[in-house]
Amino acid sequence: MTSERKRILKIRDLRVSFKTANGLVHAVRGVDLDVYRGETVAIVGESGSGKSVTAKQVMGIRTRNEVVESGTAEFTYVGSDGAEHTVDLMSLSDKEMVGLKGNHIAMVFQDPLTSLDPTMTIERQLAEGIREHTDLTGSDLHARCVELLELVGITEPEARLKSYPHQLSGGMRQRVVIAIALSCDPDLLICDEPTTALDVTIQARILDLIIELQRKLGISVIFITHNLGVVAKVADYVNVMYAGKIVEAGTTEDVFFDPRHPYTWGLLSSMPSVSASREERLFTIKGNPPNLLNEIVGDAFAPRNPFALEIDFVKEPPRFEVNDHHWAATWLLDPRAPKVEMPAQLRSRIAQMRQDGGEAR
């Protein structure tokens, strides 16, 4: 990590709701997020926690029943004139957004089969974005397509360019989607569960590819996932999201080795680890996530939280800083709160991890 970190995305107080037949669903309830150049920021949470909705705001992807109640998303980029620009993505028109999409911000979705057009060859789909944003034509354009497929590790790129999506395997399709996303040298790549639909062995290789490309091209990545193992592999920073809010944020080391929010404790403990004893019961978070149709009073996690204090049901916890790059929104960190330790099972697991990590080094 460089000493001079440059912020390229600054989201503040983002609130997004959806109009439904049953009323307003408050999907995102005040999210702040920072992304720095060349770093990978993970947003981790369960389905319905609002992680995808947050990321889609950056791309300007909204459904018709979506209401943005408040929020700014300042994006800093170097334009074609060589000067640095900062724009608020939330207030851009669709037309202005098109100029940024692909060129500066790109996105990779979960299912590669639905993000590719089944009726078009790989070359046509790959060339589409490049044509939009550059002057390349003819053999130059073709050469760029070949170069991109090589970049994402596809062998025989010439032959593959003539293929249709259904002729490729799932892992290969996702490589093509990544190639399309990278075709115009974006500064920021948003990966929304890019490996969830793939087999575990393929998943590992796609993750390796994303890490390699990120290091090679120096881009920033927002990585959305529900899988903490994936987070451990790719992320520099982690944001844990629950019920439309970020409840804990910090470096990957902070969150994995020194988690402070009870929800993070629960998430980390409920994963079956490869080394844990098979005899002990899996830790579970009791109950279900709250219905975001209802107004949430206090800490949204309180009803499921065995360590909840009385105040958790009354007043929303503010952020408590653990150090200058790690905070958690839980009253347990208030100096007046009783001292609560993380579950013993998790503590021993973290101790084991520290030992393994030390050996690996």
Place this chain on the structure above:
Amino acid sequence: MGAAGVVEQGGPLLSVRNLRQYFKIPGGNVVKAVDDVSFDIMPGETFGLVGESGSGKSTTGRAVIRLDDITSGSIVFDGDDISGKLSKEVAQRLRTNMSMVFQDPMASLNPYRKVIDTIATGLDAHRPHMDRREREELVYQMMDRVGLSRSQANRYPSQFSGGQRQRVGLARALIMNPKLVIADEAISALDVSIQAQVVNLMRDIQQETGAAYLFIAHDLSMVRYISDHIAVMHLGHIVESGRTDEIFSHPVHPYTRSLISAIPRFNPQVERDRHPLVYDAKAQGIRYDEGSYHIVSGTHSVLATDQQLEAWVD
């Protein structure tokens, strides 16, 4: 032949031998989805069947419960041969003693039926003249057991969360007190915190009722946690099988090794620089039809040729 339900001491509950399931596809080709698969499941144990998509693990599960007519091979369940045409009696025994839980609880529950009726499906089919109050009571007991409240009995699937729906599916599968439950990716569609809830529940129920599970999944870490025995499938073949600890502490087949190495570790310091093993049967010159099963130790067996085995065990 022994009477139904009487299993000899130590004998398997389910015994599958040389199971083949081929599908004809347009153009005169045949897909060998399952090709010469054999395994045993003991009463009360959990047998994990793992592999990537297309490995034939779900097809094996569907063949065992006779959703598809098998191409060849023998399946003996609880003393009954269930591989051919089923007699009425045998079909009756099979349908009450073996049941299935599917991956997507939304797709496998009828949205227009109240969950009380969904859970009672087995009772209605096999004991149609049951007293209404008795039927209700049995459903309520089952709902208690899977952690649903009785007040939810008259609701519809859409009013439940994903984890609760999977509990309904589990209750439906368990209502006849089956000896074997086939769980086909039963937890893959659920969120992590809910997965743990359902897995713990399945383990508790197994301890109470002594049911055996055929647990089909692609997530090795969960399979390791729940299974006593594991069989690893690839391209229609079981490439390695054995007790869970044998497979995880001494994986022999390169495919098994690659699967185990692909499980993400929850340790950023280790995970960042770890590169999982890559397995490519063609490139490594491994042809499954050339190999035969070799016993490595105890119940641990591997599909390999003699030379391959020598190279893999070092």
